[in-house]
Amino acid sequence: MKFLDLCKVYIRSGAGGGGCVSFRREKYIEYGGPDGGDGGTGGTVWAEAVDGLNTLIDFRYQQHFFAKNGQPGMGKQRTGKDGDDIVLKVPVGTEILDEDQETVIADLTEVGQRVKLARGGNGGFGNLHFKSATNQAPRRSNPGQDGVERTLWLRLKLIADVGLLGLPNAGKSTFLAATSNARPKIADYPFTTLHPNLGVVGVDNVEFVVADIPGLIEGASEGRGLGDLFLGHVERCAVLLHLVDGTSQTIAEDYQTIITELEAYGGDLAEKPRVTVLNKVDALDEEERITASAELEKASGRSVMLMSGVAREGVTEVLRALRAQIDEDRVRHRPQEDVAPWQP
Numbered sequence: 001m002k003f004l005d006l007c008k009v010y011i012r013s014g015a016g017g018g019g020c021v022s023f024r025r026e027k028y029i030e031y032g033g034p035d036g037g038d039g040g041t042g043g044t045v046w047a048e049a050v051d052g053l054n055t056l057i058d059f060r061y062q063q064h065f066f067a068k069n070g071q072p073g074m075g076k077q078r079t080g081k082d083g084d085d086i087v088l089k090v091p092v093g094t095e096i097l098d099e100d101q102e103t104v105i106a107d108l109t110e111v112g113q114r115v116k117l118a119r120g121g122n123g124g125f126g127n128l129h130f131k132s133a134t135n136q137a138p139r140r141s142n143p144g145q146d147g148v149e150r151t152l153w154l155r156l157k158l159i160a161d162v163g164l165l166g167l168p169n170a171g172k173s174t175f176l177a178a179t180s181n182a183r184p185k186i187a188d189y190p191f192t193t194l195h196p197n198l199g200v201v202g203v204d205n206v207e208f209v210v211a212d213i214p215g216l217i218e219g220a221s222e223g224r225g226l227g228d229l230f231l232g233h234v235e236r237c238a239v240l241l242h243l244v245d246g247t248s249q250t251i252a253e254d255y256q257t258i259i260t261e262l263e264a265y266g267g268d269l270a271e272k273p274r275v276t277v278l279n280k281v282d283a284l285d286e287e288e289r290i291t292a293s294a295e296l297e298k299a300s301g302r303s304v305m306l307m308s309g310v311a312r313e314g315v316t317e318v319l320r321a322l323r324a325q326i327d328e329d330r331v332r333h334r335p336q337e338d339v340a341p342w343q344p
Contacts, residue, residue, distance in 0.1 A: 003195035005156040005233070007059040014042025014067040014083035016121035016144025019129070022075030023137070034131050035077045039123030039144045043067030043083035047115050049108035053091035054198065056156050067118070070144060073126040083120055090154060093236065097153040105152070109159070109236075117152065121145030155232065158196055160211035161326050163234025165262075166243040167254055168215030171279040173197070174309040175243065176212045179319065184212060191215065196233045203319035208326055211237065216261045231265050238329035239322055240272050243279045246292050246306075251278075252299035273325045276300050277318055282308035 017039025024032030045067050065088060071080030090096075096105045096115065106115040124142030131138055164172040168190035176182050180199030185192050197212045213230040220228045234240060248254050255276070262270040278293050289306060296304045305321065307314035 004056045004060055005158075005196070005230075007056045007154050008063060009059055009088070009152050009154060010064045010150075011045045011086075011088075011118050011152060012066045012149040013045050013118035013120045013147040014069040015147045016040065016042050016123040017070035017072040017080035018143045019124035019126035019141030020073035020075060020078075021127045021139055021141045024076070031136075033136065034127040034138055035075055036126030036128050036141055037073035037075070037078040037080065038126050038129065039073045039142075040070030040080035040082040041123050042070045042120030042144070042147050043085045044116060044120040045086050045088070045118040047088045047090055047094075047096055047106065047108065047117055049092045049094065049111055049113045050089045051092070051111045053089065054158070055091065056094070056154055059088075059154060067120060067147065069147070070120070070123045072144075073123070073141070077126075077128055080123060082123075085120075087114075088117070088154075091156055093157045093159040095155045095157060097155060099151045099153070101153050118148040118150055121147050157236055158198060158211050158233040159209070159236055160198060160234070161208035161238050162201075162210040162322050163237035163240045164210065164212045164243065165234070165240050165258055165274075166215060166279075167217060167245065167257065168192070170215060170243040170245045170254075171309050172212050172215070172243055175241075175279070175307075175315075176210055178309045178312055179315060180210065182212075190217075196230055201319060203316060203323055206323055208323065210241075216258055218257045218260070220261045228261060228265050231262075231269060235267065235269060237272065239325035240269075240274045241318070241322060242274050242276045243307075244276070244296055246278045246280045246289070247283050251292055251295050255296060255299045273329070274302075275305065275318065275321050275325065276302060277305045277307045277314075279307055279309060281306045282311040282313060 020036035022036035024035045065086050067086045068083035070083045073080050095107050122145045124144045127138045127141050166172050173184040173186050176199045179201045182199030184197040193214045199210050201210050293304050307318050
């Protein structure tokens with residue numbers, strides 16, 4: 001299945017049915033009076049977050065969603081049938097944006113969340129509605145209201161606990177493959193990962209979700225390489241895992257490149273908790289490890305962990321550090337329960 005995280009859709013709610021002008025005419029009933037029914041309400045367009053989806057690929061093949069119109073009213077006081085609603089089923093974590101791609105209409109972050117995108121038009125009144133003591137034979141009715149037509153953007157941001165950051169070939173996909181059942185493509189050339197991958201990682205009988213995104217390079221915020229389009233997938237993460245290639249000759253520059261791109265992206269991404277790891281240490285001897293870790297600590301201003309995804313050296317310690325950050329984030333965002341005052 002292909003991965004798609006941004007798409008454009010065209011929606012239109014149903015128009016309401018028109019009211020009916022009708023009079024009751026029966027052979028032995030004098031002055032039958034008006035009996036025109038109201039029109040039916042047009043269908044409404046909804047969006048709903050459902051379980052089991054992790055891509056917007058379905059919307060590549062169908063972009064137009066038009067709800068049914070309401071039926072017109074009929075004689076004998078019969079109301080027209082309401083138009084059927086349409087529900088756009090989207091993955092959890094989908095943002096719905098207006099046509100300008102900036103105004104957020106809704107952010108569906110939980111299974112079952114629904115939002116009304118376009119309300120169906122009301123049906124028109126039939127002439128029975130206008131009957132009164134002074135107007136006992138009205139010959140007027142209302143047309144139904146028009147439907148609402150909109151152009152919207154759907155943008156998927158994956159729901160994950162940990163987001164992987166680093167330059168291309170920093171070992172992000174190797175780490176994901178070594179710690180989960182995910183099987184991302186791994187090779188020795190830049191931009192092997194072309195779309196985000198998710199994996200469920202476990203440590204000490206606790207599981208959490210890790211998101212691997214394509215690598216960033218200098219100038220990604222200006223569109224170089226694959227750009228920073230995929231950074232949205234790590235916006236919701238509790239902690240970022242920043243992997244730095246220990247075999248690089250420019251460790252400090254590599255670290256600063258990623259930090260600069262995070263700051264250029266904006267939002268709170270650069271302020272998120274981060275675990276900085278010197279990766280691929282299996283290719284370094286003891287002296288080289290000390291030199292490389294010292295250089296990275298000086299550049300980052302924080303403690304650095306050593307790891308090798310291939311040799312699985314230091315992986316468990318890194319997972320435990322991530323789990324600790326996730327637990328802290330959950331405590332920070334835990335809703336405060338209302339405690340009833342003590343009474344004797």
